[in-house]
Amino acid sequence: MIRAWSATDVRAAEEPLLAAGVPLMERAAFALATTVLADLRARRRSVRGAHVVVLAGAGNNGGDALHAGAHLARRGLAVVAVLAAERVHDGGLAALRAAGGRTVDVASDAGRVRSVVHDVAGADVVLDGLVGIGACGPLRGTGGDVVRALVADGLPGVPGDATGGPADHGPVTGRPWVVAVDVPSGIGVDDGTVPGPVLRADRTVTFGAAKPGLLLPPAAHLVGDISVVDIGLHLAGAPAVRRLAAEDVAAAWPVPGPADHKYTRGVVGVVAGTATYPGAAVLATTAAARTGAGMVRYRGSDVVARAVLAARPEVVTAPGRVQSWVVGPGVPPAADDADDGQTARGRAGLAAARGELAGLSRGPVPAVLDAGGLGLVEERCPPWFVLTPHAGELRTVLRRHGVDVHRADVEAEPLRWTRRAHELTGATVLLKGAVTVVVGPGVVYAQADAPAWLGTAGAGDVLAGILGAMLAGRAAAVVADPALAAEVAAAAALVHGLAAERATPGGPVTALDVADAVPGTVADLLTLRAAP
Ligand SMILES: NC(=O)C1=CN([C@@H]2O[C@H](COP(=O)(O)OP(=O)(O)OC[C@H]3O[C@@H](n4cnc5c(N)ncnc54)[C@H](OP(=O)(O)O)[C@@H]3O)[C@@H](O)[C@H]2O)[C@H](O)CC1
Numbered sequence: 215m216i217r218a219w220s221a222t223d224v225r226a227a228e229e230p231l232l233a234a235g236v237p238l239m240e241r242a243a244f245a246l247a248t249t250v251l252a253d254l255r256a257r258r259r260s261v262r263g264a265h266v267v268v269l270a271g272a273g274n275n276g277g278d279a280l281h282a283g284a285h286l287a288r289r290g291l292a293v294v295a296v297l298a299a300e301r302v303h304d305g306g307l308a309a310l311r312a313a314g315g316r317t318v319d320v321a322s323d324a325g326r327v328r329s330v331v332h333d334v335a336g337a338d339v340v341l342d343g344l345v346g347i348g349a350c351g352p353l354r355g356t357g358g359d360v361v362r363a364l365v366a367d368g369l370p371g372v373p374g375d376a377t378g379g380p381a382d383h384g385p386v387t388g389r390p391w392v393v394a395v396d397v398p399s400g401i402g403v404d405d406g407t408v409p410g411p412v413l414r415a416d417r418t419v420t421f422g423a424a425k426p427g428l429l430l431p432p433a434a435h436l437v438g439d440i441s442v443v444d445i446g447l448h449l450a451g452a453p454a455v456r457r458l459a460a461e462d463v464a465a466a467w468p469v470p471g472p473a474d475h476k477y478t479r480g481v482v483g484v485v486a487g488t489a490t491y492p493g494a495a496v497l498a499t500t501a502a503a504r505t506g507a508g509m510v511r512y513r514g515s516d517v518v519a520r521a522v523l524a525a526r527p528e529v530v531t532a533p534g535r536v537q538s539w540v541v542g543p544g545v546p547p548a549a550d551d552a553d554d555g556q557t558a559r560g561r562a563g564l565a566a567a568r569g570e571l572a573g574l575s576r577g578p579v580p581a582v583l584d585a586g587g588l589g590l591v592e593e594r595c596p597p598w599f600v601l602t603p604h605a606g607e608l609r610t611v612l613r614r615h616g617v618d619v620h621r622a623d624v625e626a627e628p629l630r631w632t633r634r635a636h637e638l639t640g641a642t643v644l645l646k647g648a649v650t651v652v653v654g655p656g657v658v659y660a661q662a663d664a665p666a667w668l669g670t671a672g673a674g675d676v677l678a679g680i681l682g683a684m685l686a687g688r689a690a691a692v693v694a695d696p697a698l699a700a701e702v703a704a705a706a707a708l709v710h711g712l713a714a715e716r717a718t719p720g721g722p723v724t725a726l727d728v729a730d731a732v733p734g735t736v737a738d739l740l741t742l743r744a745a746p
Pocket residue numbers: 228232238239242271272273274275276278344345346347348349350351352353354355357358395396397400421
């Protein structure tokens with residue numbers, strides 16, 4: 215699991231050590247230089263004579279970068295520091311010069327920005343030390359001018375596509391390797407926004423702990439590989455954002471034993487699909503079944519039920535006890551009357567999930583509200599209800615609660631609006647996207663496990679089925695622990711992404727391929743479990 219703490223928490227953890235004279239910057243700079251050398255060796259034979267351009271801002275972030283540049287210069291690399299502020303870190307500048315590094319002062323002569331672009335174009339490595347956790351607002355001044363010029367000259371980054379353009383597939387060749395110092399300069403350190411120009415990094419070397427902006431979209435698309443360097447900080451409080459790793463999901467997976475049966479493994483009730491969109495029902499039930507649900511009960515019209523049974527004969531259509539509900543895939547918004555009665559079935563399922571149907575349900579159970587199910591959120595939800603909107607659907611949920619935002623607002627500030635939807639509805643909210651954001655009571659997850667190929671029709675139906683099965687398998691615990699539904703939702707996003715990775719041959723993948731890849735994905739996960 216990657217745990218990310220806010221800039222404030224990191225500074226608070228640094229303070230006592232700085233006060234005690236612990237050389238944090240030296241530790242950070244040495245680790246940064248070591249990482250750069252390792253990356254260089256991985257990409258070329260010799261490091262001696264390699265060209266390094268250091269982009270140095272005014273603060274300690276620039277100090278880290280300059281001191282790292284000094285380490286590299288002492289190892290025989292050709293280092294030039296671009297001074298993008300009237301005054302940069304004295305100690306770092308002195309160390310770089312003493313080690314034989316060159317400097318180009320662009321802060322006092324903007325005309326030199328062109329020469330910087332030329333230097334960078336021929337460099338092997340660029341160290342982005344313009345600004346770190348002290349950033350406030352979009353990257354401004356000379357630093358902003360330099361990044362805009364570099365992006366205009368073809369380096370991946372922003373302006374333009376907030377994700378910095380398509381990912382480089384394969385080894386990065388023909389352009390410098392960009393290493394962000396602590397964070398890519400100019401991202402929203404605590405919220406993952408991209409308010410202005412940002413150079414997309416191939417690697418981010420972050421000190422003491424990851425920061426939320428490295429995990430949250432859209433900034434998460436600009437960070438490259440994340441290397442967290444231990445500089446001796448002790449971060450006591452709860453992290454602001456978490457990212458589950460495969461090992462975490464494997465450790466929590468409810469592997470059945472001899473005493474288990476379909477009801478202990480979890481029965482999923484699925485209200486999905488209509489005569490117009492029967493496929494969503496097939497995808498959601500297939501995904502639930504293949505994720506290991508003890509049983510799947512399909513609720514829908516006979517026409518759709520026949521399609522479901524043809525694809526998944528193990529699904530049952532009789533009503534009965536369930537441990538989780540999946541409501542809404544392929545069901546039109548509640549206002550639409552061509553819903554085959556699915557809105558009514560969905561409402562009944564959610565009432566059962568709330569534990570409001572005496573007799574039929576034995577107390578509350580978790581529920582997934584997807585697509586048309588999102589329109590059934592009328593009153594406050596318990597945290598074991600998980601909404602799974604994409605950005606457009608989240609906008610609709612927010613507007614229904616009186617918050618007037620546009621899809622573009624949600625995409626620019628996913629954490630803010632997903633958190634707002636959680637506050638307004640009470641439900642756990644999973645915002646689907648290239649990076650999935652999950653907000654529950656006091657907890658945030660950001661998962662980045664899916665290949666872009668997963669952006670295909672029906673993928674959301676499959677996620678809903680996977681999530682429904684995973685919630686059913688831990689239903690009692692999820693209802694008892696308000697934050698657990700968010701963890702299970704993040705885990706479902708990880709399984710969904712890994713299944714897509716397993717299913718894609720390196721090219722297009724269909725939603726049903728992803729659902730069919732779940733058993734093998736779970737099997738792979740279970741190989742990661744520590745031996746008992
Ligand atoms: N404290 C330590 O010894 C260690 C710190 N670490 C590294 O230091 C940075 C945090 O350093 P800090 O000096 O607090 O802040 P920054 O260097 O990130 O930035 C502050 C300067 O940047 C200017 N600034 C702020 N926002 C912007 C912006 N949007 N565009 C351009 N420039 C910006 C700011 O200018 P002001 O006018 O606002 O003063 C400051 O001059 C941390 O990230 C680490 O890299 C080490 O990790 C550990 C040791």
